[in-house]
Amino acid sequence: MPSIALLTAYAIEAIKQGSAAVGLVSKTHVVLAALKRNAEELGSYQKKIIKVDDHMGVALAGLAPDARILSNYLRQQAMSSKMVFNRPLSLSKAVHSIADKAQENTQSAGGRPYGVGLLVAGYDDSGAHLYEFLPSGSVLEYVGAAIGARSQAAKTFMERKLEDFPDASKEQLIEYALTALRDTLAQDKELNSANTTVAVVGVDQDFTVYDDDDVEPWLNLLDSLANTRNTALKEEDDDEDDDDNDGDKAASAEGQTATAPAAGAGDSSDSGTQPSAESESMDVDP
């Protein structure tokens, strides 16, 4: 059996098998956008964004069942805070509570770490917050974050637009999030109302998830955006093109989530140097 440290590394690897999720923060709002996948044509799309309370929610990449465990736990925490103190659960308290849960799993024998990464978005007394949660128990706050397959492309885009985020309006922020998400797509794929999910939370705005028909207006926003930005990006990040294989492989992995850890373990036996492979597999599949 692999050591716990290695298991944690595989867990972080499992996140990269999941489809991408991105998050962005302005001074007033937080936006999550995620790419949903269906295991097969006939199947439904995997839920990517889970509402926790009126003021917060999570986007996930990796094992969906593990995300349900964590989001249900967050919901309990949020409800008890509401019930006992009439106080919306603060974001930092929320993420640290799941971080503690996750960290315990990294040092207990017989168990395994959670195989899921979360982007936790919310608005509380201290403003808009976006946190990235990893199975290692690491939690960091970001102005823009992306997890999942080919998320590096989204990060690259966000790093370029970093200065525009704080003063962006809700609409602009969604536009940025969708543009970042679009950069993670495999070559022959496109964002549509079936595979895109968007969520917003902020000042005077409860956590709202937009799916299917509701997401259409936001996608139209993206269409009105000059395509030049995207092509400009494409030219620089040329390596994007050879990603599509990875996309298909990853798609099958998340479709059958139960087998994902086994797949992860198999991977490692192929390449003994898992940790070093980690940095490369960020967006390019060798």
Added chain:
Amino acid sequence: MNHDPFHWGRPSADTYGEYNYNIAHASNADRSTSTNSEFPRMHTQQPMITGTSVIAIKYNDGIVMAADHMGSFGSLMKLDDLQRIIPVGKSAAVGISGDISDFQYLERLLDDLEIEDSYDMESDNLKADYLSEYLTRVMYNRRSKMNPLWNAIIVAGFDGKGELVLKHVDLLGVSYSSPTLATGFGNHLAIPLLRKKVDSEEDVKKLSKEDAIQTVKDCMKVLFYRDARSWNKYSLCVIEKSTQSIEIEKDVAVEGMRWDFAQHITGYGIPQL
């Protein structure tokens, strides 16, 4: 003679009469019909050592609250230096009347809460509105177990936006808010006097800090005159919105009393002339 007090036994029933197990209805030891183990568990049916009224009034820039320093065991003054208004965190003060052991239990709960809050990386999350909700839940939870905390509580302070919060919570877990609040005897003696100054939220704007303090001092005097379980030393809590400050002054004395009429009082245990 065995000098270990443990072996001295109870005072002899011949001299002192049978021990009265029914003191405060706190025991069922003398019930001959059933054994102790069969008898249902019993909870507090009345408070033992008690603190009397807490009073509070809102003024145009804050709240003034007061509670005396006495703990009474029936009509006996058991404690004379008991501070019943306690600060909780940076944005709330809590005044507690009723059973003193339950007050000390609540004090410990609030202390734990403060410690728990300081573990969070954000600072000062214990706002007065959160506290009053928490205390309401604690009180309701205990009354639902048929084992209430025998207290009436006034929570005063600021909410997250720095606005004033003034709430009353009782042993049933009922909570309400008003610009003038009192517990116990204060409800009968102080509230009419306080409402003369502030009858509604509109009147709050007209009352200055000095007038509010004077009104509360007058009320504490009337309470000392007429509430036989009160004391002339009290703590005075002044909350100021503009500076977001909460100050609790201890050992404030009731001033300007006149007792010269007392010599003319007859009856009430004083021998008739």
